[in-house]
Amino acid sequence: MSAQETLAKIRQPLQMRVANSLARGLGVRENFQSQLNRFFELLEQALVSGDPSWLDSILFEWSTARTQTDLQEGERNVAELLNKIVIHSLDTARENLPEGEALELMSGLMPLYLHAIEKVASYESESRVNYVSNELLTLKTKLERLDKSKSNFIAVAAHELKTPLTLIEGYTAMIGDLLPRENDQLHMLAQGVHNGIRRLREIVDDMIDVSLIDNNLMALNFQPVWLNRILNLLKADFKDSIASRKQKVEIRNFPGSEELLFADPERIYQALKNLISNAIKYTPDGGSITVDGRTLPGFIEITVSDTGIGIAPENQDVIFEKFGQLGDASLHSSGKTKFKGGGPGLGLPISKGIIESHGGTLWVESEGYNEAACPGSTFHVLLPLRTQPSDPRLAKLFGVAQLPEKPPENYPQAP
Structure with a gap:
């Protein structure tokens, strides 16, 4: 009996075993069965021709069908699915075939399965790299937008603070001029207010400078x-x-x-x-x-x-x-x-x-x-x-x- 005939002999119980093991729910199982049918048809073609590339098309589809949530959470790993198909193939062959036929079948299938696992690993790695690259690009864009928003806030806040600060500074100076010269305590208090205003102005000026630097607007007087x-x-x-x-x-x-x-x-x-x-x-x-x-x-x-x-x-x-x-x-x-x-x-x-x-x-x-x-x-x-x-x-x-x-x-x- 050829390897193709041997595989056809155990294909139905093998597919049922894989479907029952990996798919939960009737609707999901029916959809999964159609995918398994196609996979085993291509597997038979690869077994007959000795060319494992027959499997590449469906492996690529499975690998690229993972959603962003799957990639983010590391779920629905196709390589893991193939590993389970290999295990179920071994168990099904051992239970339904004579030892010699089971050994001959698995000797023909293992190179195909190894090729499939390597191919899927390559496809999934590429998908993962693309996902991470896109996530980094999205994060970079968000950070740039956040930094721009922060720069805009600094610029607006600094200019909004500068006007009332100028008024406070002016009125404080006027009050200082009206204070009796002989009252040292009042002058000391006024000087404390003046020092606080000066420090606040330095901070506001620094905020404006940061805004100018962020927006490449700092003018230099050489x-x-x-x-x-x-x-x-x-x-x-x-x-x-x-x-x-x-x-x-x-x-x-x-x-x-x-x-x-x-x-x-x-x-x-x-x-x-x-x-x-x-x-x-x-x-x-x-x-x-x-x-x-x-x-x-x-x-x-x-x-x-x-x-x-x-x-x-x-x-x-x-x-x-x-x-x-x-x-x-x-x-x-x-x-x-x-x-x-x-x-x-x-x-x-x-x-x-x-x-x-x-x-x-x-x-x-x-x-x-x-x-x-x-x-x-x-x-x-x-x-x-x-x-x-x-x-x-x-x-x-x-x-x-x-x-x-x-x-x-x-x-x-x-x-």
Whole structure:
């Protein structure tokens, strides 16, 4: 008896066994029976011809018929179905055929079943990869939409806050002018209100800057800049904070710091101020902060190093995300230079945006986070070394060819 005839002999009980085992419910079983009929017809053709590719069409249909829910939950695995068909084939052949015929039949069927399982595994892997890729694309789109919504909210909220804040600031100044000069207590209270308004304005301005950066709308006013002067101004600005924290800040006269370059001085000042403020904040009392740098071909590098608590490797990208908070939000405390003082999480993202708007880059290096060992952190700023403005009209205005190599006498001095 040929293998085809042997298979035909056990086909009916085999199909019933598979259907009863895998399909639940009369309607489902009838539909499944039609699929099984087709499968076993193709299996017979493959057995006669010795060509397992006869099965490929139905295997492809089964593999690609899985719904998104099936893919998501890992259900209706076709490879698992084929494994059960193999097991039922063995059991049915053993129960209904002499040992020799059963062995001969399974010897002919096993290569076909192995081909089918390999093919299905390939089809299902491809379907799974496509499903995961589509899910990632959908998630990416949702995240981009969420980020855009957040940016829009920041922009609207900042502008809506700015108008009443200006009114509060103006009326507070008027009240301050009306206070009796001899009443020091009232003036102290008014100064406290003024300080709170100033801090709130800084936050609102930061929110507006974040919105400008997110929408690529930050306008830069390129002017002649000398980095050593900006750094000395910053050291003077942080003088009281440094003294109260008993820290040491060293501004080194590195190569390139005295050279003229074109940049937006206010924005560079803002970016470096955020970096130094961050270094002061996360360096324990008595620690040290060093600002150094060097020139590279076409660039100037500025480094801000501290002996602080450091940053874990997995958080070294997170700190540059807006509103990024590494600590427990429930333990948040405001403070520009207070040790581990909190903030809205906008300073470093703004610094990164400013540097990148100049065509540069900003990154951080740290061995890790450790409040006991204090491994420290080093922020690297890489700025293009522009010796003339990109706008030829500005070059003519400033007279680049005659620009002084050193700052003019009226250039802002450190106190």
